[in-house]
Amino acid sequence: MIKKCVPVLTEQERLLLQHLADGCEPGELGPALGLSRAKSNALFAGMCDGLGSPRNPAALLAICYATEAVQPPDLLDPSDIAMPAEEQELLPLFAMGVGEHDMAAQLERKRWKVNQQAKNVLENLQVQTRAQAVHVAWQYGIVTATAISEWLEKGDSEIIASNLQPPGLGPVLYIQAREGEAVDTPGRCARRADPAAAMPLLSYWDQAADDRDARGALWARASEILSRSGQPVGQPLPGVHPARQSETMRRQRCRVGFCPARLEHTSGHVYLYLVTKNQRRADGSYRTAQPPVCIEHALLCAESEPRFQGGHTALLVTASNASGVLGTLYGPLDDGLNVAAVGTDQEFHPYADRDRLRWVLASRLVRDLTSYRVIDLRRLVREAFRTPPAPTSRGFR
Numbered sequence: 001m002i003k004k005c006v007p008v009l010t011e012q013e014r015l016l017l018q019h020l021a022d023g024c025e026p027g028e029l030g031p032a033l034g035l036s037r038a039k040s041n042a043l044f045a046g047m048c049d050g051l052g053s054p055r056n057p058a059a060l061l062a063i064c065y066a067t068e069a070v071q072p073p074d075l076l077d078p079s080d081i082a083m084p085a086e087e088q089e090l091l092p093l094f095a096m097g098v099g100e101h102d103m104a105a106q107l108e109r110k111r112w113k114v115n116q117q118a119k120n121v122l123e124n125l126q127v128q129t130r131a132q133a134v135h136v137a138w139q140y141g142i143v144t145a146t147a148i149s150e151w152l153e154k155g156d157s158e159i160i161a162s163n164l165q166p167p168g169l170g171p172v173l174y175i176q177a178r179e180g181e182a183v184d185t186p187g188r189c190a191r192r193a194d195p196a197a198a199m200p201l202l203s204y205w206d207q208a209a210d211d212r213d214a215r216g217a218l219w220a221r222a223s224e225i226l227s228r229s230g231q232p233v234g235q236p237l238p239g240v241h242p243a244r245q246s247e248t249m250r251r252q253r254c255r256v257g258f259c260p261a262r263l264e265h266t267s268g269h270v271y272l273y274l275v276t277k278n279q280r281r282a283d284g285s286y287r288t289a290q291p292p293v294c295i296e297h298a299l300l301c302a303e304s305e306p307r308f309q310g311g312h313t314a315l316l317v318t319a320s321n322a323s324g325v326l327g328t329l330y331g332p333l334d335d336g337l338n339v340a341a342v343g344t345d346q347e348f349h350p351y352a353d354r355d356r357l358r359w360v361l362a363s364r365l366v367r368d369l370t371s372y373r374v375i376d377l378r379r380l381v382r383e384a385f386r387t388p389p390a391p392t393s394r395g396f397r
């Protein structure tokens with residue numbers, strides 16, 4: 001498939017590539033080059049055939065950069081780019097000319113989601129076309145000569161797609177803390193009289209209305225860096241982002257992508273939770289600080305999250321309640337004004353214990369899963385995706 005000898009491009013061919021990199025649609029190439037539509041189509045097709053590219057503008061451009069048939073664009077600082085990992089994963093597939101149907105199959109995502117993410121990519125990069133997105137992604141090192149050369153040699157975009165996720169680290173979660181998000185230190189908390197209860201309680205010096213949840217727990221503060229589509233963008237770090245975790249858990253959204261996690265085709269509110277044996281309590285309920293997962297991300301989590309190395313149990317949960325928070329207990333110092341941590345990090349504090357809760361800085365919302373059915377996850381996923389994915393093929397966009 002790869003051409004041993006890269007043909008020297010004509011001035012007109014270089015100009016065509018330049019227009020593609022600038023966001024020109026295939027149908028606009030004729031007027032842009034001063035050619036008839038038929039002649040510009042023939043020029044494009046001839047280039048694709050000559051360079052061993054599928055007849056896809058993004059793939060043609062990527063191959064020309066990888067083979068240096070034209071000078072690739074200069075590289076830019078990748079820290080300047082703000083795009084969720086799940087959306088970045090689409091860019092190498094754009095560059096291999098993979099259509100949405102095959103992208104969905106290769107990334108094991110639903111078609112509507114890939115559709116939306118493809119739109120988000122163009123919006124995030126502020127580009128018009130996938131070819132232009134590949135041009136920008138090249139500058140940020142998201143599409144590389146190595147990946148394109150490997151694809152050309154092996155002739156299989158699926159090999160590249162399967163290598164996008166680093167092994168052993170589990171999926172990158174929406175609730176996960178990210179590089180660049182600053183956590184406010186507990187040192188900013190102080191003892192303060194509660195005007196309603198005339199009782200001292202833990203508080204920020206500059207307390208804001210949304211620092212407490214509806215049930216009175218004070219939450220750890222952390223800044224957020226989100227993409228235009230509302231997804232976190234920095235490199236994932238250990239630990240969770242308090243606000244993202246609590247919102248995801250409160251609304252029972254999927255912890256991987258904040259996707260709707262309420263199962264389709266079921267009556268009532270049914271959510272899929274993955275738990276471990278040690279989360280089971282004496283009364284048979286499960287207590288967890290891990291939000292549910294959508295059907296699409298369920299196998300990914302079950303098979304790759306490190307906490308499931310000892311196995312997992314899949315539950316279809318029909319009743320649950322937010323029972324408390326994980327957080328740090330504080331106590332007042334002798335000066336009657338300042339406070340210090342007295343408990344260990346990430347202890348469970350129930351909402352029912354209101355006296356204790358006044359001195360807690362919460363960082364995770366905890367849910368007790370009280371009514372559920374244990375299910376076979378593989379069977380559930382199989383039934384949800386009855387239509388087998390079509391075989392991979394490369395097609396014109």
Ligand SMILES: [Zn+2]
Pocket residue numbers: 254255256257258259293294295296297
């Ligand atoms: Zn999900």
